[in-house]
Amino acid sequence: MRRAFSLIETCIAIALGSVIAGAALACLRAASSAIASANRLATENSCMRAGFTAALDEADFWQAVDRADDPTRQRLRGGDGVRWLPFAPFSLSFAPTESQIDGLPNRWTPTDPWPAHDPRYWFRGNLAEHTMSTDNRWGYYENFTHLEAAPDLGPGGSGIASPRHRWLFNQMEGLKNALGYYGLCEYLPANALYAVYGDRDSAVGWSHEWSAPTPQGIENNYLSQRGADCDLPRGDYVLTMYHLFALPVNASGAAALAETRHGLLTGRDSNSAHVAAFETHARWTERTLALRPAHWPDVRMSVARYVAHGRFTTQCAVRWLSPVTGDAVELSFTTLATSLRGARQQRVDPGDPSRDLDGGTYQP
Amino acid sequence: MVAGSGARSGHAAKRGFTLFEIAVSLAIAATAVTSVMLVFPAGMKSQTMARYQIYAAAKALELVDGYTAFHTANPAMDSEAPAPWMVSSTYGNLAPDLEHRLASFRFGLFPLPIDLARRIDSDGDEIQRILDDGAYLYYSQPLATTGFKETAVGAAPPNEAQRLVFAVVGHAQQNALTHFPWKNWPYYVPYPSPPAHGHGANEPGYSKPANRTPVAGMPSAFRARTVFLWEDLGCEDPDMRFVFDAADDTGTAYGYRDHLKTHDRASAERYCRAALWYLARKGFGAELDGITAGLTDWVGAPDQAGRRDQVRAMRFLAHAASCLTAYVPRGELDAGVALAPVAFVGAPATAIAMRNVVITSANIAAYHDTCLDFAMRFASRHPYDWLVPRPLNRQTMMDFPLLQWDLFTAPLSGTIPHTAIRAEQWRPIAADTDTLSRSIGRGFQFMNLDVPSTDPAWPSGAGGAPFWGDPSRFTLAEPFAPSERCRQLVFWAVDWQAWEDFETAPSAPVDAGRYPLSAPFLAATGFASLMERFRFMDWQQFGYRNPEKTLAFTNPSVATAATGSDVAAFIAGNDNVAVHDRGATPVAMSVFSGRWGADRNANKRLDRGPVPRSQRLRASTVGRFNYYDLRVMGEIR
Secondary structure (H helix, E strand, O other), X not given: OOOOOOHHHHHHHHHHHHHHHHHHHHHHHHHHHHHHHHHHHHHHHHHHHHHHHHHHHHHHHOOOOOOOOOHHHOOOOOEOOOOEOOOOOHHHHOOOOOOEEOOEEXXXXXXXXXXXXXXXXXXXXXXXXXXXXXXOXXXXXXXXXXXXXXXXXXXXXXXXXXXXXXXXXXXXXXXXXXXHHHHHHHHOOOOOOOOOEOOOOOOOOEOHHHHOOOOOOOOOOOOOOOOHHHOOOOOHHHHOOOEEEEOOOOOOHHXXXXXXXXEEEOOOOOOHHHHHHHHHHHEEEEXXXXXXXXXXXXXXXXXXXXXXXXXXXXXXXXXXXOOOOOOEEEEEEEOOOOOHHHHHHXXXXXXXXXXXXXXXXXXX | OHHHHHHHHHHHOOOOOOHHHHHHHHHHHHHHHHHHHHHHHHHHHHHHHHHHHHHHHHHHHHHHHHHHHOOOOOOOOOOOOOOHHHOHHHOHHXXXXXXXXXXXOOOOEEEOOHHHHOOEEOHHHHHHHHHHOOOOOEEEOOOOOOOOOHHHHOOOOOOHHHHEEEEEEOOOOOOOOOOOOOOOOOOEEOOXXXXXXXXXXXXXXXXXXXXXXXXXXXOHHHOOOOEEEOHHHHOOOHHHHHHHOEEOOOOOEEOHHHHHHHOOHHHHHHHHHHHHHHHHHOOOOHHHOOOOOOOOOOOOOOOHHHHHHHHHHHHHHHHHHHHHHHOOOHHHHHHOEEEOOOOOOOOOOOOOOOOOEEEOHHHHHHHHXXXXXXXXXXXXHOOOOOOOOEEHHHOOHHHOOOEEEEOXXXXXXXXXXXXXXXXXXXXXXXXXXXXXXXXOOOOOOOOOOOOOOOOOOOOOOOOOOOOOOOHHHOOOOOOOOHHHHEEEEEEEXXXXXXXXXXXXXXXXXXXXXXXXXXXXXXXXXXXXXXHHOOOOOOOOOOOOOOOOHHHEEOOHHHHHOOOOOEOHXXXXXXXXXXXXXXXXXXXXXXXXXXXXXXXXXXOOEOOOOOEOOOOOEEOEEEEEEEEEOOOOOOOOO
């Protein structure tokens, strides 16, 4: 005889079944939500890691600035015959007409360590001499060192001089013209003093481009940023204390030539507009995952390189937008990175496949 | 009954589950489901931790990058005094280890308020043990350490990386002295140049009447200042006073000061004659007759003092002779300018008789070359002879003195200026203490005081014991194992910004050595005047002040402000005009100490988290990074 379930049994069975079904549903929902969140987090992490890696890769190899294998993405290799961009090979950009000065090769020698004890590298100008409003009461040190072989010092300096030491100033001027200000700071030794005698306007006194405003009062397109009150030769700390020198990454041609010879205010007297100008000038930004699925975060990697307060900085940022909330999150950091000199040594001179851009032996 | 019993028995074999069995099976099922559910948060936690590990890696990279690349300059600050406790630079604020270097408003390492740090649990209670040892727990600024003026950068976007806190673990280390407080060597001057001089106010060093030589009409940077010869006392050579400023028995002025003011051909020639007098006084000069190429070795075989003389003599002669190029026509100078001997009122006799000297253009160029050669040669050969200023033309890291404190000899002692507070500091030792102790001279800022000073008014505190420590305890140049220099950065993740008081909690204690304190000077009327004398310059002084300075609140009313309210007007920032933390007023000292908290997420709003301060939070260990901690200052380019 088979009896039916009693009412109480049925009730208990229904209750138990409900518990099981409820638990299973809750579990399913929680599992589904957790899996979705974990997946989203994992995807975000992966994308962020990709951006982080891309930023470090760019810090190491400078591919966004100059892609070695793609001539269409080599915006910083040209020049106007006098001034050049930072990735122009020295075979083009540092090829002076005088092959020898002071008995030394008048070109960039990649293997030369510029030892401090070597008299070739001693700065011989008058370090107490102002560029502006000087009366030369301490004499004309242009007689000792100068860019030119026979500078005309005019009536005050008694005409044509015959300076004995020209090599250092020509190296400095050559680097400035070949690389722009950022590259110049990087290539000169840490204790370099930034001034040379003679420029296109006058053979007497410090070159205005190196140490003083132009007569027209154009600001920020000269190496020394302090104006007439402090127009003395200086090192890279003071030189970049108020204005930094950045590597321009968003310009090409004549605009890039100008920007490589331009200081950007970010120091004491700066404001948000100045920082915005820096961002426009110096920050390279690219989408890390351009062909991503729509539900992946939009990750952008950016890198800016500059020298400020004498510190060479490679500043990276990884920013991503959540596809769900639209919120932006940013990870920004600076990192140890390949120098411009290192980046140039990573690239082959198009005119001589055995040489890198500095003229050293190319080692792929 | 039996059959029936058998039938019932057979039916019983097919019966359903009992309630008990079902309950047991449900319990098993619930356990399984719960276990599976527990796995999901673990997966989330794993992903979250993976994210923090990326943040920590980026932050560690940045810390090491900043540590090696940030400049070490802290100019526009007093670093010399008669006793070490009179200037901040004696203490730890400028030390070369990572924590001291980077714990700065500009370099991105901010101590987490102790109130908050003490509420954080961690594995093995590591954070609390670190705090117990006197160390800080740090958080980082929201954005990368750009080196830009902070207030120009603007509000920071939300930044998860700020949830990272980190600390340095490892052995304590003895750092090198970055500033020798009695004489902050190296001193640099251009070569060639006149005897070194400076300008200043009423520091004790400038108050010695015999040495006070005001010069009116100085150009540019020296305009309206009073100029004083320093090097004669500072470098123990009174003879150079006659190169700086002298007069013959007719009252005619000679020397640098005269040419500075007069600047004509006659004054240039008189300056040259004063420099030639100095050469004769030092016993040489004839060796330079007719030279047209720079000398590349000393004249004769001088000892260390004789080399000093030759470096100075060539520096002055090259400088003076160069002046002729501005006033003597080239043709005439090529042929030579005759300069007669001279005698000065009050000057000692020369070691050799002065002669008529003819100086040509070629001679001047050779003097210039010789001047530089001798200066470089001396700097390399005698690094611990501080009686010859170093050439500005050649600053190198290899000419930075290695100095440290002797931690095992009774310290120097004295009192804080204008107070009765007792102060102590260890005795110094150098890589070559013997040479340094014999050739240290005097400091620029207190040039009327010996080093060490025994002046009753300005004692260096050596008492009757030797001033210098035991040189055998010098360790900076000792070989060491890599492990001795290894320190570890430990990162944890904790949502410390969830606390209700994460912005209103006071800053972690700020070392008093971080206050930009003036060295004592005669015009001071009390300790408060030393606190107020210096202009605080955000763009120059990086190792000073509260690391949270640019975020610190300047007004106690912030504590009662509504959550989310705009507090930009109450953030110290760095606008170069309004300096809130300078001086001895209660408000200034409160801002300096970060007493009213700080805008720690840099969004310029007052934020309060949902977690009450009574609740503790647990930090998860994210990663550990080993690094090399320097004992001396250094930068990588």
